[in-house]
Amino acid sequence: MSIKVLFFGAIADKLGTRSLVVPEQKNMRLSDVLQQAGCESYRPFLVAVNQEQVNDEQQFMHAGDEVAIMPPFSGG
Amino acid sequence: MDAVRIQEEDFSIEAEVDALRASSKRIGGIATFLGCARDFSEGRDVSSIAFEQYAGMAEAALQSLRAEALATFDIIEVRIIHRITTVYAGDQIVLIVVAAEHRGPAFKACEWIIDTLKQRVPIWKKELTPEGDSWVTQHP
Numbered sequence: 001m002s003i004k005v006l007f008f009g010a011i012a013d014k015l016g017t018r019s020l021v022v023p024e025q026k027n028m029r030l031s032d033v034l035q036q037a038g039c040e041s042y043r044p045f046l047v048a049v050n051q052e053q054v055n056d057e058q059q060f061m062h063a064g065d066e067v068a069i070m071p072p073f074s075g076g
Numbered sequence: 077m078d079a080v081r082i083q084e085e086d087f088s089i090e091a092e093v094d095a096l097r098a099s100s101k102r103i104g105g106i107a108t109f110l111g112c113a114r115d116f117s118e119g120r121d122v123s124s125i126a127f128e129q130y131a132g133m134a135e136a137a138l139q140s141l142r143a144e145a146l147a148t149f150d151i152i153e154v155r156i157i158h159r160i161t162t163v164y165a166g167d168q169i170v171l172i173v174v175a176a177e178h179r180g181p182a183f184k185a186c187e188w189i190i191d192t193l194k195q196r197v198p199i200w201k202k203e204l205t206p207e208g209d210s211w212v213t214q215h216p
Contacts (some may be wrong), residue, residue, distance in 0.1 A: 008130060008210040048198070049174035054205040054210075068130055068198070073128070075158060075199025075214040076111050076170050076190055 001063030003028075005037045009071040011045060024063045031057040037067050046070045078155065082129060084161040087171055092155050093151075096175045103175040107182035115165035120205045121154045125162045125169075125175045130198035134158075137197040142190055143194045149185035151176040156189065158199065 003022045014016045015038065022036045026068065034040060034057065047054055048068040049061075061067075077095060078197075093106060113125050142154045163169055172189050176182035183193045201212045 008198070009202070010213070013211070013215055026109060047199075048130070048133060050131070051136065058178070068133070071129065071200065071211065072213055073196070073198055074201050075129075075196065075197050076194045 002064045003033055003061055006031060006068045008068065011039055011042045011071050014042060015039065028061045030059050033061055033067050034073065036046065037069060039045065044072065046072065048063055071073060080135065080142050081157045082135050082138065082155065082160055084159065087157045089171060092157065092171060092173050094154055095171050096153050096155055100175065102153055102176045102177055105179040105182045107174045107186040109172040109186050110168060111167055111170040113165055113167045117203055120207060122203045122205055124162050124164050124204045126162045126202045126204065128200045129160045135196050141196065145185045145189050150181040151185045159192055172208040
């Protein structure tokens with residue numbers, strides 16, 4: 001099982017991809033996923049897990065989770 | 077038509093106001109906010125604006141904005157429509173329509189919804205200009 005990572009807006013353009021899959025590991029935290037996704041240098045960004053915005057990057061991840069890495073919003 | 081929608085196609089303000097008016101006979105005032113595409117931004121000509129959303133989360137965020145507005149302000153009904161497509165100068169982007177018994181709460185709720193939408197809803201706009209494309213990062 002694995003964790004799906006989605007990228008949006010400027011971050012997706014800079015990375016040259018809109019999604020990737022990170023293999024799930026035991027006791028994996030959100031911060032580990034962010035590091036493996038290679039997006040640390042694009043802060044500030046917002047993070048959602050399973051479509052809910054989250055602030056705690058130390059939370060544990062589960063197989064099948066969907067993580068979204070999002071630049072500040074600019075709708076409207 | 078649903079009261080909250082994300083769609084590619086254009087919308088009709090009149091149709092949305094009519095739908096709102098049909099929802100209650102207690103409505104005494106309706107406030108609207110219509111966001112449109114400009115041909116100039118940050119000192120540059122803008123040819124078009126492309127929108128991206130986080131599908132699912134964006135619509136859920138709009139639904140919760142509507143619910144929070146209905147719970148917070150003394151209003152009767154709210155409709156929110158946001159287009160996700162490529163738009164050109166003068167095109168309609170977003171519509172917020174708020175009905176209340178009195179104008180004060182309708183104006184306040186309408187302003188709160190558009191201000192909060194910009195902070196909470198995962199939608200991004202990219203301006204296409206003759207000098208190149210650039211993602212918008214501010215909340216003016």
